[in-house]
């Protein structure tokens with residue numbers, strides 16, 4: 001993924017994007033922004049939540065000529081929530097350049113909109129119906145528009161806006177640049193593109209590239225109180241060679257890493273309250289493989305690039321789908337497969353569904369592993385060790401002793417004893433962690449946050465924030 005500074009953007013936009021917390025481009029941004037900057041018409045198709053707004057927003061802001069006070073860009077969106085949301089994002093991207101964007105939508109007092117239009121916004125983000133109202137009243141003129149964007153084009157077509165879109169585009173000078181973004185690409189869009197775009201370049205990002213990679217995702221429903229014991233069993237069963245375990249708070253990370261160490265796992269905690277040298281040493285040990293389990297908060301793990309992580313455990317479910325994608329992006333990298341398991345308490349199941357919506361993947365429900373499963377897992381590891389040594393290593397030095405032992409007892413009993421010695425005892429002393437309050441799919445604070453909790457299939461509402469696979 002490219003950084004934004006590699007795209008040849010103005011300093012003002014680079015600064016704005018950095019302020020928004022974007023570190024690198026998403027795939028759709030990486031591929032569309034350079035084309036749009038060259039003035040090409042383009043069609044961008046990528047799943048919801050992949051950053052399509054900035055993909056058109058950045059070239060749109062770059063194209064605005066501040067010396068001219070006219071409206072130079074229009075963005076059409078299917079709903080008013082989206083109009084508001086897109087305008088917000090454009091105002092952020094254009095913040096340092098001082099490009100102002102105005103949302104215009106049905107249901108809002110038209111007189112107020114007319115007053116706002118007098119402030120000379122350079123960009124208007126509108127729902128088609130209300131924009132046409134203004135065109136009829138001549139309170140918005142589109143003769144000066146240089147770039148037209150159709151956002152969420154599939155939704156607009158679903159909502160029957162096709163004629164409105166045609167009317168609007170006919171009012172925009174033909175030498176404009178036209179960008180079309182959509183999550184899906186039905187035939188109708190291609191027809192629209194043929195009529196209103198000039199040799200559009202088509203950028204299509206396949207779904208699996210944008211989110212969760214090769215990671216197999218599953219979840220286990222487990223009451224808060226049982227989490228730790230279930231987790232230990234799961235570790236025994238899966239025997240990860242290098243795993244990251246996510247806890248919700250710093251206290252949680254401390255308690256969990258201590259408890260794991262007490263039970264004999266090789267675990268260390270990582271969070272922001274640790275000294276820099278402590279963090280460095282924990283990370284070094286983890287990279288070297290001397291520590292097998294890295295227990296971390298979201299913040300501490302953000303941006304970590306560690307190869308060879310085989311398992312990610314969400315001991316606590318992340319607060320929002322974005323963090324989920326960040327977390328599991330720690331495994332399954334570079335074409336390797338990984339395994340992500342999320343613990344969900346019964347009250348957190350709604351949150352789990354919203355994560356499934358944003359990643360567009362179902363998580364496999366797994367049963368709570370029993371202590372017998374855990375025991376078998378550990379036994380399997382002991383057996384594998386014995387077989388590997390028998391096959392690959394020179395055991396000649398031990399053979400006389402083995403023969404002597406066979407005089408004392410039969411071979412099955414002796415092998416069973418050796419297995420017992422090599423199998424980790426999974427019955428352990430009880431450990432109680434301080435409980436974390438369950439996460440709930442809380443009511444959204446603003447329209448942007450509303451997004452993840454609405455299904456894509458509910459028409460005309462769902463808009464999911466996104467995250468990149470690797471920050």
Ligand code: ADP
Pocket residue numbers: 021022023024025026029046047048049050051052053054448463464465466467468
């Ligand atoms: P889409 O239109 O494809 O559904 P959005 O443009 O609404 O997706 O973006 C979803 C979320 O991702 C927003 O919160 C946005 O601010 C954020 N986002 C966009 N680009 C990036 C990036 N490069 N890095 C991090 N976050 C990003």
Ligand code: MG
Pocket residue numbers: 052053151152
């Ligand atoms: Mg969008």
